[in-house]
Amino acid sequence: MYLVESKGGAIACMLLALFFLGTWPAIMTLLERRGRLPQHTYLDYTLTNLLAAIIIALTFGEIGKSTAEQPNFIAQLSQVVVIMQDNWPSVLFAMAGTTLNYFLDDKINRAEILFPGVGCFLIAVCLGSAVHSSNAADNKAKLNKLKIECTPLKCAQKLMNLEKGNGITEKAKAGTANFLIELENRRAIKVFGKSTFIGLVITFFAGVCFSLFSPAFNLATNDQWHTLKEGVPKLVVYTAFFYFSISCFVIALILNITFLYRPVLNLPRSSFKAYLSDWNGRGWAFLAGFLCGFGNGLQFMGGQAAGYAAADAVQALPLVSTFWGILLFGEYRRSSRRTYILLVSMLFMFIVAVAVLMASSGHRK
Template sequence: MYLVESKGGAIACMLLALFFLGTWPAIITLLERRGRLPQHTYLDYTMTNLLAAVIIALTFGQIGDSTVERPNFFAQLSQDNWPSILFAMAGGVVLSLGNLSTQYAWAFVGLSVVQVISSSMTVVIGTTLNYFLDDRINRAEILFPGVGCFLLAVCLASAVHSSNSADNKAKLSSWSNDNETGREAALSAVSEEAIPSKVTKDLENGNVPVRKAKAGTATFLIELEERRSIKVFGKSTFIGLSLTFFAGVCFSLFSPAINLATNDQWHTLKEGVPKLVVYTAFFYFSLSCFVIALILNISFLYHPALGVPKSSFKAYLKDWNGRGWAFLAGLLCGFGNGLQFMGGQAAGYAAADAVQALPLVSTFWGVILFGEYRRSSRRTYILLFSMLFMFIAAVGVLMASAGHRK
């Protein structure tokens, strides 16, 4: 079995995980904005997310000979380590609930803000728990100032969202005053196939035409509303923020659960039973995440939430539009989580929470792919850059606090 043991190797795992975990939400958001039903996307995503854990377990978890202290993946499957397995599976449950919540929250308050708030909550709560669980191997005088940077980022993110919402409201109000026909004026330039009466059918077939409008304009916002699968006009952003904070609490707990599963700080294993290795723990973690996601999303096919169109399992099987991207998102998330745990096992899970600076990557994709914050006010831009600066500072500080597990 191969284990990352050096601090340099742990930091490399964290940086790669940061890129993967910051990219997959952008792919999911892209599919929702193109009209693909979130239930379809998440079912695809969760399958390859589990596949990534299996690949890691069968490669890194099986390299070399199995020993009593470091049993390989297959050797651990038959051991009496159920207390640790339950911790790992509990982590998978809360991660699945968090991911499901953010998938809807992204539509209401935007990719950048959701990632900032949920990730910052993860660091503030999860890092504190991991610091004490890891017997304080991370340097507190460096670690907690980094946590403070994330906490400031939460406040700045809320200010960014408020300012950007005001900007969008002003754009739509101005556009409405200049166009007596309101929304119909924007839709008249779109081909007949995009008329709302045919939206449900087009969403499942994936043939909604995309009319190019300048990002950040009122016309762009209205056309986006017509294409997307989750309608947000006229709905309170309180829904999105509530989902975001719920996801933040869920994300705060999955890393400490893996920490308990792999290091047995509470001494739940019987004497002589080796601790769960990180690859075995990640496998059980991903398995429970898969089961919960499967149950909830199949239920949402027939009983959708937040006004999403109803679907069926048959319609899901036929919906190949964007399926490859959803598969890619699942792989990126799976490998990202695996790399985070590998780095955390070597340098401390508190330091590994530096990967929660993924809004740095998500905001980049949000601006490049979705035109977020285009044509916004100067105040919004100042708040946005301040928020990103706090994240950059937090990443450097948290990684500098990395220790070494004996």
């Protein structure tokens, strides 16, 4: 079994994980903006997300000699099947899901560096909310200036009917009102006129889950709560990651198949047959699953070496996602000066937070 032992190696894992985990949401956004149903995209994503965990386990998890304290993946998987009654607490932690990680890791991260980094994260998140609010106000102002008497969803169609069906003579430029209307007419999830309350509730719930799965993974691999009987080996990072990915796969499968037939957010009803025949963008969805899977694996590998509190630096993934949003989707184009100032401030604070959290890295004995 391969273990990351150096601080430099752990930081390299975390940086690569940050890039992967910040890139896969951009791919999902690309597909949604092209009109592909999110349920179809996430079903594809779950397949390769699980496959990434299996690949990591069968490669890194099988490198080197297997010992009783640190067995290789296959060896421990066989042990877990035999002694499940003794090893099940760690398995459940792995399947269940910054500050908590600091105390769980017996304070191996330097507190005087770690907690200012957490403060920078908090500031960056607040700035991110301000950026979103300011940009939404900018977009609303752009649409109000558009002198066409029609509902937003029909504006794009009206423009396309110009010149008796010959289409628009010039492609709408990113950041303009016409661009926003064309995007709304094309995308799968409509946003014009929708209340932000549901989105905030979903985001808050997702944030809570995202903040808890790393400490749960920490408990699964290090057993700080002493749930295992004496002599029972702790789960190695690859076995824990395998169970973590299995639980993600099962939950995602159930939810997204349910959403096919009972869609939310006014999405059209679909079916499993329609999903199987939808190959539009499937390759991109598979890539997103691989990136997320390998990103999570690298985060856990780095966290096992340098402390999971430091590995939480990957939560700065909006830094990478914002970069892709600007580069690929033309986000924040032609926005107000206030939005640009907030955007630059947010990105700067995320960069500082990542640097500070990684500087707090310790070394697990």
